[in-house]
Amino acid sequence: MVLGHPTRVQGTVQPDTQTLQALINRIRQAKRPVILAGHELARHDCFKEAGEFATRIGAAVYQESVPYNSRFPTEHPANMGEITRNQHKVLETLSQHDLMICLGGDLLRMSPKADVEPLPVGMPVIHISERDWELGKNYPTEMAIQANVASTLRAMLPMLDTMLDDSERTAAKARIDELKPTNWQSRRASLVESLAQHANSAPAQADYAVLQVVEALTPDTIVVDENPTYSAMLFKLMHANSPSSYYGLTSGGLGFGMAGAIGASLAHPGRPVVATIGDGSSLYSIQAIWTAAHLKLPVTYVILNNQSYQIIKDRLIAMRGSNQFVGMDMSDPEIDFLSVAKGFGLNAVRVEKASDIQAAVREAIASGKPSLVDIAIEPSVK
Known part of the structure; x- marks a missing residue:
């Protein structure tokens, strides 16, 4: 009997240039973006890229509520720790921001039941994940992108360098500096x-x-x-x-x-x-x-x-x-x-x-x- 050979399906998908440009332009509109860092960042070994992305856009980073694995480097100055599964606390945290970017994670899995929704009313969401069943599942999502998070970040970083102007870079740096007194470290x-x-x-x-x-x-x-x-x-x-x-x-x-x-x-x-x-x-x-x-x-x-x-x-x-x-x-x-x-x-x-x-x-x-x-x-x- 011949067992044959294993077949590995290559599922790495990267958004096209038009989608990436639209994504970056949407992020540029935000004055206080926040990133929800998910377990796909660890799975695809892209902590470095995720850290550079957070720095470029000046976003606070919280780790998704379910601890699959390490989700973002703790020493990064934008790391604010766990988002938690307490809906009241999550709502309070997210209300300080005007755009949430979920990178390779579950969008606000909460426990136990509460009398409030953790996502502020009207909060725009960008969700990037290779798992199509997570996209738009529980909350309205302005931009839902089914893609490999590592490939997406690696494609976005040089585009950000080109598309961001000096005033945007200055504002992003100021936001990161503002986080340091209360960040994880x-x-x-x-x-x-x-x-x-x-x-x-x-x-x-x-x-x-x-x-x-x-x-x-x-x-x-x-x-x-x-x-x-x-x-x-x-x-x-x-x-x-x-x-x-x-x-x-x-x-x-x-x-x-x-x-x-x-x-x-x-x-x-x-x-x-x-x-x-x-x-x-x-x-x-x-x-x-x-x-x-x-x-x-x-x-x-x-x-x-x-x-x-x-x-x-x-x-x-x-x-x-x-x-x-x-x-x-x-x-x-x-x-x-x-x-x-x-x-x-x-x-x-x-x-x-x-x-x-x-x-x-x-x-x-x-x-x-x-x-x-x-x-x-x-x-x-x-």
Whole structure:
């Protein structure tokens, strides 16, 4: 039997010159444009081009609401962080702008239900994506362009250089400078300073614990995150300047992280992988750690252990106004993650003090062996 050869369909599509000119002319009309950076930027490895585009047009950049992966370099001065999935906050943010450009992302996937729409009434939208089903799906879109985002950006940049005049370049630079006091880097610096007060907590204060895990990462570390309660803080603290820095919980369904870390390690041989996992999330596929041990992968599982389904508690309070927690605690008996990990063949350590977190994670990464670090976290709600 002859199996034949695989066929790869080349789907890279670039808009024609007329469309690109119309696109640029529409952007030139905006006085305060904003970019929603999506996961296709990482998929097609065009962070550099996306950064140059934001600088050229003087646009603030927010990362799309669902954390598929790294979506825009954190160190870029236009990076304002996550757009969030809070409709009220998104509406407030977008109301400061007069044009939204969605680059290779989902257009405002929100959760949970709210009494307002996140897109301001009348806000014009440009959406560039290779996924035709996302274009014009939920919101009116003035320009919907089905195209490869990397090819589109690479074609636009030299055209922008030609079409923008000196006054437009000056205005764009002024807008970028205006963002610097409140951009991701500035807010991170303030946040790190404020978290220092928790350096000696035991068990660790959650946000400080996340900071210590982040500080232990090496520049080539890949983070796979399934940590619903503390992911927002991870986004505020973690440097992610390469398309393969981070992979996250795309669908909202729990259980991918333990096995997903193995997939990331196999896809990037030799690079260290740190999986930040909630104690509840880890139990959906805890057996995956045997595969990490079997394949001797450089994966470090960091369990942020608050002995509860904290995200469910938080949402019960927010959505129902109730603190009657039924079946949401995992403290009687407490789960012994060290015994579980060692039983599956991993090196494992328990960290009780905030001051010990960074060293423990750093040592696990440096070992190059499959490991687990169980960090005791003070729950925000008991």
